[in-house]
Amino acid sequence: NAGVTQTPKFQVLKTGQSMTLQCAQDMNHNSMYWYRQDPGMGLRLIYYSASEGTTDKGEVPNGYNVSRLNKREFSLRLESAAPSQTSVYFCASSDRGQFNEKLFFGSGTQLSVL
Amino acid sequence: ELKVEQNPLFLSMQEGKNYTIYCNYSTTSDRLYWYRQDPGKSLESLFVLLSNGAVKQEGRLMASLDTKARLSTLHITAAVHDLSATYFCAVGYGNKLVFGAGTILRVKS
Numbered sequence: 001n002a003g004v005t006q007t008p009k010f011q012v013l014k015t016g017q018s019m020t021l022q023c024a025q026d027m028n029h030n031s032m033y034w035y036r037q038d039p040g041m042g043l044r045l046i047y048y049s050a051s052e053g054t055t056d057k058g059e060v061p062n063g064y065n066v067s068r069l070n071k072r073e074f075s076l077r078l079e080s081a082a083p084s085q086t087s088v089y090f091c092a093s094s095d096r097g098q099f100n101e102k103l104f105f106g107s108g109t110q111l112s113v114l
Numbered sequence: 115e116l117k118v119e120q121n122p123l124f125l126s127m128q129e130g131k132n133y134t135i136y137c138n139y140s141t142t143s144d145r146l147y148w149y150r151q152d153p154g155k156s157l158e159s160l161f162v163l164l165s166n167g168a169v170k171q172e173g174r175l176m177a178s179l180d181t182k183a184r185l186s187t188l189h190i191t192a193a194v195h196d197l198s199a200t201y202f203c204a205v206g207y208g209n210k211l212v213f214g215a216g217t218i219l220r221v222k223s
Contacts (some may be wrong), residue, residue: 035213040123042202042213043157058210090156102147102159103204103211 002026006091006106013081013113021076021109023091031094032074033058033103034066036087043090049074081113116141116207120214127193128222135217137186137203145206146179146186150199151216157202161188193221 004025013019025032030051035043035058045058047066055066063085065077074093078085088110092103117140127133137146148160161170163179163186170177174197176189186203198221204211 033210040215042118042215043204044213045210048210059212101145101206102162103149103157104159105156107156 004091004093004104004106006089006109008109009107011109011111013078013111015082015113017081018077018079019081020078021089021091021111022073023075023106024073025091025093025104026072027093027095027104028071029093029095029104030071032068033092033094034064034074034076035090035092036060036085037090037108038087046076046089081111083113085111086113087111116143116205116212118203118205118212118214120203120217122217123215124218124220126220126222127190129194130192132192133190135188135190135201135203135219137188137205137214139184139186139205139212141207142181142184143205143207144179144181147204147206147211148177148186148188149202149204151202152199160201190219193219195221195223197221 007022033048034046037043049055049068052071067075091106119138146163149157151157161177166181168179174191179186200216202216204213
């Protein structure tokens with residue numbers, strides 16, 4: 001059971017370059033999320049998708065765009081990367097319909113912007 | 115805006131000792147989660163607490179929730195080296211979870 005799969009695991013970009021982080025889940029979850037993790041700051045929500053066809057901004061959406069391609073896939077795009085976007089990015093999913101809702105996380109993408 | 119504060123942020127403890135990590139939050143919520151993260155790894159769900167007075171235990175870890183005090187605790191009993199990790203609490207807020215900064219736990223022999 002793969003769970004939540006993120007690609008790539010590592011990426012180095014130059015300032016101004018663009019890239020897309022891919023995320024897919026095979027648990028038939030309705031909701032998907034993108035977080036970034038910075039030292040000493042916990043995880044901060046970038047964007048989320050409560051259900052297929054919807055997306056909403058989180059705490060730190062500036063500089064990012066997302067696409068909920070279908071129920072399985074939720075991508076995060078950096079149109080013009082900046083050094084401030086150097087971080088570890090996690091995709092997560094959950095089934096809003098479950099009483100004991102919890103997030104299932106991918107393995108993370110370590111992004112460096114030079 | 116919901117704020118989630120954990121303390122301590124760093125905890126170094128001897129094997130066999132007991133300690134408690136605290137998670138305070140600023141806005142009413144009845145959903146609180148604890149996660150564990152090993153260095154360089156992803157987050158793993160430990161506990162889901164969904165009501166006032168909820169208590170859950172798994173091995174040497176026990177989590178509780180007091181929604182009136184807006185406080186959750188993660189108690190560690192007789193710590194062992196394998197518990198060394200970073201522990202995050204997260205509070206449910208609408209469709210989102212807001213995470214604390216994390217507590218880095220190091221258990222020394």
